[in-house]
Amino acid sequence: MPTLMSYNYLRGSCSPIDQVILALLGSDLSRLAILASSIIGMMIGLFLSRFVTTKLDVVRKEGEVILSVRMYVVLFGWWWFLILPFLMIDILEVIVYGLPTSHFLMNLGFILTAGYSLAFAIPVLLKYLLLVLHAKSNDSRVKWVEFRRGSGFIKRLQYMVLKVVPDGPDS
Numbered sequence: 001m002p003t004l005m006s007y008n009y010l011r012g013s014c015s016p017i018d019q020v021i022l023a024l025l026g027s028d029l030s031r032l033a034i035l036a037s038s039i040i041g042m043m044i045g046l047f048l049s050r051f052v053t054t055k056l057d058v059v060r061k062e063g064e065v066i067l068s069v070r071m072y073v074v075l076f077g078w079w080w081f082l083i084l085p086f087l088m089i090d091i092l093e094v095i096v097y098g099l100p101t102s103h104f105l106m107n108l109g110f111i112l113t114a115g116y117s118l119a120f121a122i123p124v125l126l127k128y129l130l131l132v133l134h135a136k137s138n139d140s141r142v143k144w145v146e147f148r149r150g151s152g153f154i155k156r157l158q159y160m161v162l163k164v165v166p167d168g169p170d171s
Helices: 016-062 069-079 079-097 103-137
Strands: 064-068 140-149 157-168
Touching: 016 064, 016 103, 016 157, 064 069, 064 079, 069 157, 103 140, 103 157
Parallel strands: none
Antiparallel strands: 064 157, 140 157
16 A cells, blocks of 8 residues: 555556546545545444443443444444445456456555544443453452354354443453
């Protein structure tokens, strides 16, 4: 990934997409577009982290919370849908040119995903750390319990419970 701070960002690139972006935006505005994509990714990540941090607050106050499988899948797997358009453009570039050549689209996709990941992970990890410290101060621990349904080798996950249980030999 070329450095975004280079003086001539996108200049001298052979990608037709990068040449069009350079002609329309110039090198400075293309850097600002990438910065804006990271800010948009951060806003999305902060918005989605609120769902998890409120669940962690409920665990701290009430002792347990039920997490549905749908919430788990949406919160930890939806970011693939953000990167799919960039992957599709890369696939089209591979078909047309033989290899993905657009540095701008690659940077846009990676920085958007990085902004989301950081803005989502930092508040969630801090809240979880506070929950663990709160549980340790009460001689308890945080426990993740899965409830599965069905029979056979692979049982379908029905829901999960995150709870604070007393720390002892029988827990």
